[in-house]
Amino acid sequence: MSGTATTGKGLETLTHKIKYNKQYSAEATSTGQYRDILDGQHPDVTLVTCSDSRVWERSLDDQIGKIFSIKNIGNRVEPNLGSIEYGVGHLHTPVLMIMGHTGCGAVHASTLELKDEHARILKSLDFIKPTVAEVQKLLIRKGGIAGYKKETKVAPVTKISDEAFFETLVSEANVDRQIENLLNDASIRNLVYTGKLMIVGTIYDFKDIYSKEKGAIFVINVNGETSVEKLKKLAAGEGDGRVVAGTVKRMLVY
Ligand SMILES: [Zn+2]
Structure with a gap:
């Protein structure tokens, strides 16, 4: 043949x-x-994350049928609202997680002036551009990256370039914007409002920026809340919440 x-x-x-x-x-x-899931799926997390092959769902759960997974470049919610609605509205997952990551190619590309790229890719990246501008403006107000670090006392655990630091801030801001978009959707907002759904923003790190544990996940946003202090209190509220509180970490402070 x-x-x-x-x-x-x-x-x-x-x-x-x-x-x-x-x-x-x-x-x-x-x-x-597959024994217990032959008649239907019962996932507990609806996950929206980046298509990047290094971002692995198994870092959250290795059991089949537990994660209703949606992937696209740059972990956007807008092109997948139907799938998200299915996960939270029909499968009733108690958690909707928007997971960005360090070293994201989509975030990196959206900081560049690309000309020779395919129109479809450019269109997919367009949505991050306003977020890039937003983070740049924040840094201008704080006296650049050096001024920002001094004021916020935020520090990556290893020495990284200013470019990598900036892109990490954009990755966080992008997750925040996705959660804002979700909360603007009446049906999803209602699930959160009635306590049926928790929207969690996370960053998956394999670049030793948040910790030296590769593939570790950090909580940066819960239901739109981005204050680290408040998130820690919220997470430590019940039962094993302290486990969650220990993973609250943000590089981006508004
Ligand atoms: Zn990515």
């Missing part, structure tokens, strides 16, 4: 994936991993 479909890296890659899948399904069958 010959032809374009069997040349190049495609067949090799597919073969690798099929081999992996055979092992996976043998194990999943013998351990009964």
Whole structure:
């Protein structure tokens, strides 16, 4: 057999994936991993995160059927409102998580003046541009990155470039904006208002900016609240909440 479909890296890659899948399904069958979800899914988190292949849902849960996952470049809510509504309105997940991440290519690209990029990609990035401008204006008011760090006492755990720091602030601001957009939606806002849904903004870090634990998740926003002090109090409120309070950390202070 010959032809374009069997040349190049495609067949090799597919073969690798099929081999992996055979092992996976043998194990999943013998351990009964699908047993309890054959008749329906009962996820507890609706997740909106970036398509970046390094951002892995398994960092939150390795059980099949627990995460209703929605991915796009830059973890935007707007193109996926239908899927989000399905997760929170029909599957009734108690948590809707918007997860940004460090080292985000979409955030990086939106800080550049791209000309030769595909129109569809440019359109997908357009939504971050106002957020980039917003963070720049904030930094101007605070006397640049140095002035901002001095005033807010925010410090990454490892030395990173000003560019990487700026992009981290934009990643956080982007998550905040997505949550704001969600709260502008009457149906989602009502679920939050009646206590049926908690919207959580997080940053997934593998760049040693928030901690040296790669793949660690930090809470930066709950139902639109962005004050670290208030978030810590909120999180420590009940039961094991202190576990959550310990992960509250923001680089962006408005
Ligand atoms: Zn990304």
